[in-house]
Amino acid sequence: MRRLFEAWHGFKAGTWLGWQIESNWTEPFLFAIYSVIKPVAGVLILVFMYLLVAKGGLENPLFPQAFLGTTFYLYVVNVLSGISWTVIDDREHYGMLKYVYMAPMHLYGYLLGRGMAKTAVATISVLITLAFGLAFLKVRLSLVNPGLFTAALILGLAALAFYGILLAGVSLLIARHGWVVGDVVAGGLYLLCGTAFPLSLLPLPFRALGLWLPPTYWFEALRRTLLGQGLHAELSPFSDSTLLLILAGATFLGMALSLWIFRVAERIAVRRGLLDMQTMY
Amino acid sequence: MGTLMGRMLLGEIAVKTEELTRVFRLRKREAREGRREILALDRVNLEVCWGELFGLLGPNGAGKTTLIKILATLLAPTSGRAWVAGADVVENPAEVRRHINMVCGGETSGYGLLTVEENLWMFAQFYGIPSREARRRIRELLSLVGMADRASTKVYHLSSGMRQKMNIVRGFLTDPKILFLDEPTLGLDVQTARTIRDFVRQWLLDHPDRTILLTTHYMHEADELCQRVAIIDRGRILACAPPAELKKALQRDVVFRLYVEGIADAKNLLDGMKGVRALAQHMEEGRLSVDLILSEEEALVSVLSRLHAAGARLAELKKEEPTLEDVFLSLVGRKLSEESP
Ligand SMILES: Nc1ncnc2c1ncn2[C@@H]1O[C@H](COP(=O)(O)OP(=O)(O)OP(=O)(O)O)[C@@H](O)[C@H]1O
Ligand SMILES: [Mg+2]
Numbered sequence: 065m066r067r068l069f070e071a072w073h074g075f076k077a078g079t080w081l082g083w084q085i086e087s088n089w090t091e092p093f094l095f096a097i098y099s100v101i102k103p104v105a106g107v108l109i110l111v112f113m114y115l116l117v118a119k120g121g122l123e124n125p126l127f128p129q130a131f132l133g134t135t136f137y138l139y140v141v142n143v144l145s146g147i148s149w150t151v152i153d154d155r156e157h158y159g160m161l162k163y164v165y166m167a168p169m170h171l172y173g174y175l176l177g178r179g180m181a182k183t184a185v186a187t188i189s190v191l192i193t194l195a196f197g198l199a200f201l202k203v204r205l206s207l208v209n210p211g212l213f214t215a216a217l218i219l220g221l222a223a224l225a226f227y228g229i230l231l232a233g234v235s236l237l238i239a240r241h242g243w244v245v246g247d248v249v250a251g252g253l254y255l256l257c258g259t260a261f262p263l264s265l266l267p268l269p270f271r272a273l274g275l276w277l278p279p280t281y282w283f284e285a286l287r288r289t290l291l292g293q294g295l296h297a298e299l300s301p302f303s304d305s306t307l308l309l310i311l312a313g314a315t316f317l318g319m320a321l322s323l324w325i326f327r328v329a330e331r332i333a334v335r336r337g338l339l340d341m342q343t344m345y
Numbered sequence: 346m347g348t349l350m351g352r353m354l355l356g357e358i359a360v361k362t363e364e365l366t367r368v369f370r371l372r373k374r375e376a377r378e379g380r381r382e383i384l385a386l387d388r389v390n391l392e393v394c395w396g397e398l399f400g401l402l403g404p405n406g407a408g409k410t411t412l413i414k415i416l417a418t419l420l421a422p423t424s425g426r427a428w429v430a431g432a433d434v435v436e437n438p439a440e441v442r443r444h445i446n447m448v449c450g451g452e453t454s455g456y457g458l459l460t461v462e463e464n465l466w467m468f469a470q471f472y473g474i475p476s477r478e479a480r481r482r483i484r485e486l487l488s489l490v491g492m493a494d495r496a497s498t499k500v501y502h503l504s505s506g507m508r509q510k511m512n513i514v515r516g517f518l519t520d521p522k523i524l525f526l527d528e529p530t531l532g533l534d535v536q537t538a539r540t541i542r543d544f545v546r547q548w549l550l551d552h553p554d555r556t557i558l559l560t561t562h563y564m565h566e567a568d569e570l571c572q573r574v575a576i577i578d579r580g581r582i583l584a585c586a587p588p589a590e591l592k593k594a595l596q597r598d599v600v601f602r603l604y605v606e607g608i609a610d611a612k613n614l615l616d617g618m619k620g621v622r623a624l625a626q627h628m629e630e631g632r633l634s635v636d637l638i639l640s641e642e643e644a645l646v647s648v649l650s651r652l653h654a655a656g657a658r659l660a661e662l663k664k665e666e667p668t669l670e671d672v673f674l675s676l677v678g679r680k681l682s683e684e685s686p
Pocket of ligand 1 (some may be wrong): 336337369371407
């Protein structure tokens with residue numbers, strides 16, 4: 065009971081700190097670059113790719129699908145990689161991880177809080193990108209099933225936070241390369257989860273791998289509820305509720321795995337003295 | 346053991362270690378002089394009582410930080426056990442953390458984007474301190490260390506000394522029962538270091554049931570602040586007593602400081618001579634300064650004649666009251682300011 069309370073303190077303080085750091089309102093210019101210009105630039109790259117190689121350019125029926133995938137992929141980068149990055153940043157840049165760890169508050173709750181803040185900031189980027197698509201790229205969204213959309217969105221975001229904490233545990237242990245873990249995983253997910261193109265374009269082993277990764281199902285559910293249809297032939301046999309069930313299972317698994325792996329990582333870090341290591345300087 | 350457990354249960358003992366040992370394993374390319382294992386703590390037994398300001402005095406690399414980190418649940422011991430506020434640091438770290446805080450000197454930690462007050466307030470939140478109370482304490486503590494006007498300065502605009510003062514405030518802010526101060530005045534100018542020491546002393550006067558475990562390699566800091574001092578070198582506790590007692594143990598010895606010209610080394614010359622207990626030397630403005638601990642004053646005569654025979658001219662000779670530095674020298678055979686080899 066007391067531990068739960070302490071986890072709650074950690075969550076609140078983590079959210080607050082995360083928000084202060086992420087939003088950095090005092091420098092509107094930087095903030096604009098990160099939450100507006102960068103995501104929109106990402107979409108523009110996609111636009112050029114379609115204009116150059118796809119039949120029909122933006123009229124190609126795949127474009128809205130790719131647009132939606134790329135937009136929600138912003139959450140993957142911000143939340144999943146973001147959280148794993150947080151522990152390294154706290155440790156190496158701010159020199160604070162040991163003090164955070166030493167506080168009676170449960171690091172796990174704190175990291176969830178940091179993830180919460182990252183989700184909030186990513187939401188701004190996602191909304192701006194969606195608006196950009198609606199206004200200039202002739203993307204048409206219609207919320208077919210608000211209940212399904214909300215459930216899928218929340219499950220997916222929670223899963224990203226859990227897997228992010230799992231990665232945070234791993235980053236903590238990979239002494240010198242902790243910085244890149246999140247980026248490598250995010251990059252891999254972009255390619256393997258059918259973010260910008262159908263899974264069927266991937267070579268068979270990668271396609272099979274993609275079908276094991278939760279974001280594939282998340283993007284699919286979001287596409288079905290916002291565009292009226294999914295992208296991947298491989299997933300078409302699944303009904304909406306099956307898709308949601310798979311997503312729920314993956315989220316639950318992520319929670320269990322992250323709790324377990326983070327605990328193990330924490331133990332190893334304490335044994336090896338990694339909590340206050342400085343590898344950058 | 347039974348009596349010790351009893352005293353811990355009675356609540357006299359705030360911190361206790363039993364045969365506490367920590368070995369660091371190095372990777373192949375990090376090996377030091379062929380050794381791949383560093384014995385940072387070697388069967389350390391310590392007891393710190395509630396209300397005590399306990400000092401851990403030792404040179405660089407002695408194992409002070411390692412000990413503090415283990416007690417603060419940041420690092421696991423290789424063997425042995427430790428209890429803080431009655432809880433085992435390995436088995437029940439969550440309980441330990443409710444009672445402690447730690448400040449490390451010589452580092453520039455802190456969230457640079459936040460102001461001083463925001464940084465501190467957030468930390469208070471980690472500890473579940475109500476927001477109002479936290480702000481009151483922050484204001485009070487900041488003014489005690491002379492930073493009242495810096496509350497809304499962003500941390501990356503602070504000088505390193507000010508960051509350190511902010512970190513000291515962070516340590517006291519949560520009103521810990523046991524506070525670990527790892528070289529709190531490291532790298533500070535004389536004036537700031539004095540402010541910090543006065544502050545620490547005053548805080549303990551105001552909170553007599555609180556406990557501070559302080560590490561330092563400044564001899565006078567330990568002497569001035571601490572009720573008891575443990576001298577640590579190469580992971581081992583060599584002596585543990587109030588500073589006055591440690592010095593008294595040397596009282597029957599005689600401490601001389603001499604300056605000689607004309608030779609560059611007295612150690613080889615004098616080491617092992619009858620009556621010479623320990624000596625340390627360094628060059629100072631072209632002269633050789635020698636700290637000499639003799640077990641009897643008469644030995645000075647033969648020391649001086651041997652120096653003379655080697656061509657040295659005596660420039661200055663002083664008889665000194667023993668300091669903790671001399672205690673260290675007589676225990677270790679080196680001065681405190683020299684690094685652990
Ligand atoms: N993470 C680590 N890996 C390997 N060796 C370590 C590690 N941490 C400390 N050591 C070694 O353990 C020994 C004790 O170090 P420690 O930092 O405890 O000394 P200290 O008394 O705090 O010294 P200082 O006054 O320089 O802070 C040193 O030889 C140090 O090099
Ligand atoms: Mg140290």
